[in-house]
Amino acid sequence: MNGTFFEPAFRYVYVEDRAAGLPQTRRILAKLPQAHVIPIRHYKDVFNRSRQDITAQSRSLALILADEPDPRVYPGAPVCQNFGNDAFYYTSTVMNCVYDCEYCYLKGMYPSANLVIFTDQSRTFAEVDRLLARGPVYLCISYDTDLAAIEPLTGFLREWYAFAQDRPGLTIEIRTKCANQALLSTLPVLSDVIWAFTLSPEKVAQRFEKKAPELERRLAAARYAASRHIPLRLCFDPMLRFPGWEEEYRKLAQMVRDELDPEQVRDISIGTFRISTQYLGQMRARQPESPLAQYPYTVCGGVASYGAKSAEMTAYMAGLLDGWMSRDRMFFWNEREE
Amino acid sequence: MIAVFTALYPEAEPLLLELRRRGIQMKRLPSGSLTAWRSKDDRYMLAVTGSGEIAAAIATAQLLTQFPADFAVNFGTAAGSDPAASCFRICKITEETTGRDFYPGMVWAAPFAERALVTVPHPAAAPAGTVSPSLPCLTDMEGAGFFQAAARFLSTDKIVLLKAVSDAGETAALTPDRLRAICAAVAAGVTDCLTGLSEAVDAYRAEEETIEEPALMAKAEADLNGSEAMRLRLHRILCWQALSGEDLRKLVRKLYEDGSLPAGSKKKGKEVLEQLERDIL
Known part of the structure; x- marks a missing residue:
């Protein structure tokens, strides 16, 4: 569809009254000189409006800058991989993602496609310090968004690096599909800050991850991260089931084996698509034409997944990587962990 | 409008x-x-x-x-x-x-x-x-x-x-x-x-991609002779097939040709559904 029907992304920036005076808000606005600022009382007045057209919004994202009095740190959800860490938390300082992946749970979780940025991270940092006083913390900071993709706008990763560098016991995962090597080149290397690249077969990336960098660029970024000795994780998660999936994942595994040195990869994560039934219901209503949303999933304990086929798929993927990486560095999500 | x-x-x-x-x-x-x-x-x-x-x-x-x-x-x-x-x-x-x-x-x-x-x-x-x-x-x-x-x-x-x-x-x-x-x-x-x-x-x-052959799907779902849950499950399988670019007409025709449809009973319909899931999902 012709892009001229839509306003360009971030043409409109809604700014909460209490966030308007924050230096972080002003810093972000300074990077968007063309944006038109609309003052709002509370981010939910815009973000939580009923009957929003998420499909149309995803073609013309608006930005909402907000301030949240409560820290945005939460315990990890059962459908998320904890990589053997008990104190597993995630932060949500940004809601929604600039990449428009068709299978993303965010499409079922939020009533809007617009991006909310809680500009002041200090309360979140303070909460992480409180958690660290109790023991080591494993923290995913890029779950409900892709922080790397919007780093030029927010500068949040730099703030996290500054925070993490003198906090032993804190391990951070940055989950991303971003292929910005310039960003990787300017951030320090910290042994407990892991870059986790989500890799999908080319066919999946083209069809279902339309706004994300193509597979080749993601692999190149991962290779660059490895060359800088940045702790590197590869995520084959979510694996999707579609006609011919075995061949597509075989090709993906072969590319990874050809292009990356396993000694430079900390670990890998393998998991099949799963989503809460509540979010799936929303996704089906909002994306009636999506084969991923319409797949007849198996429901168990409030989670929709490929059921017994999940184990078959993860075993298949692990088999493709056997001999390249040892099983003790492979982490799996399967039905048993639910 | x-x-x-x-x-x-x-x-x-x-x-x-x-x-x-x-x-x-x-x-x-x-x-x-x-x-x-x-x-x-x-x-x-x-x-x-x-x-x-x-x-x-x-x-x-x-x-x-x-x-x-x-x-x-x-x-x-x-x-x-x-x-x-x-x-x-x-x-x-x-x-x-x-x-x-x-x-x-x-x-x-x-x-x-x-x-x-x-x-x-x-x-x-x-x-x-x-x-x-x-x-x-x-x-x-x-x-x-x-x-x-x-x-x-x-x-x-x-x-x-x-x-x-x-x-x-x-x-x-x-x-x-x-x-x-x-x-x-x-x-x-x-x-x-x-x-x-x-x-x-x-x-x-x-x-917008649209699912073709809604009448064909409706007929197959009715001929499954099953519960509403079974009908919905068949509907999703057929939707997924159509949206994935598979030939829906061919798939449904095969179900009729091999005698799977119309299913004579709810029990037979359940068997057809399970077989279909084994074959294509």
Whole structure:
């Protein structure tokens, strides 16, 4: 569809009254000189409006800058991989993602496609310090968004690096599909800050991850991260089931084996698509034409997944990587962990 | 269809003339409680609501109940300190009587600058001022009522408000001829915007992938002879197949050829469903 029907992304920036005076808000606005600022009382007045057209919004994202009095740190959800860490938390300082992946749970979780940025991270940092006083913390900071993709706008990763560098016991995962090597080149290397690249077969990336960098660029970024000795994780998660999936994942595994040195990869994560039934219901209503949303999933304990086929798929993927990486560095999500 | 609502006839007339000038014939609907016109190709509808929030809300709801629309557009005049006959798109509406704010979606491109709007219950004696230094305010008597009614029928991203500045609070000078002249001055730009929305609707529809053969699917689902849950599961399997680019006709034909369908009993239907899942999922 012709892009001229839509306003360009971030043409409109809604700014909460209490966030308007924050230096972080002003810093972000300074990077968007063309944006038109609309003052709002509370981010939910815009973000939580009923009957929003998420499909149309995803073609013309608006930005909402907000301030949240409560820290945005939460315990990890059962459908998320904890990589053997008990104190597993995630932060949500940004809601929604600039990449428009068709299978993303965010499409079922939020009533809007617009991006909310809680500009002041200090309360979140303070909460992480409180958690660290109790023991080591494993923290995913890029779950409900892709922080790397919007780093030029927010500068949040730099703030996290500054925070993490003198906090032993804190391990951070940055989950991303971003292929910005310039960003990787300017951030320090910290042994407990892991870059986790989500890799999908080319066919999946083209069809279902339309706004994300193509597979080749993601692999190149991962290779660059490895060359800088940045702790590197590869995520084959979510694996999707579609006609011919075995061949597509075989090709993906072969590319990874050809292009990356396993000694430079900390670990890998393998998991099949799963989503809460509540979010799936929303996704089906909002994306009636999506084969991923319409797949007849198996429901168990409030989670929709490929059921017994999940184990078959993860075993298949692990088999493709056997001999390249040892099983003790492979982490799996399967039905048993639910 | 793009449904356009104006408060007064002098605001609607220039749009009617502009649409006609562009070859779009607008036909008056049979007389009733609503003064409205519909284009022969069903692309546009124009209604006069009467002035005030309640009148605007009632007419908007009445028309959208009768005629489902793709977009609802409120066009009319408003008081403001901008030059007369300048036209703006509204990005924020405040209902003065309740203090509530409403936000029309700003997704679709429109060739107008933005203003906030305050809806008041009486003709404005003075412009409302500014929401912020970068966002001056206009004042009208319908916007909030129109928006609340339209939002019952449409996504807030498909509600658009366009306001032409008529005065700076000198309501005594507002005659029908004056309103007509102001709306005529902006009618071409507003009609361009309406045309753009209509083209966007066409493009949006053309882009949507649709599942072919709904009758074929319905027949297969009925012939499964199962429970509603089984029917729904078969429906999802067939949808997934069709949307994945597989040949649905071939798949369903095979089910009939090998005797799987029609299933003679619920038990047989369950077996067919399980076999299908084993084969293709």
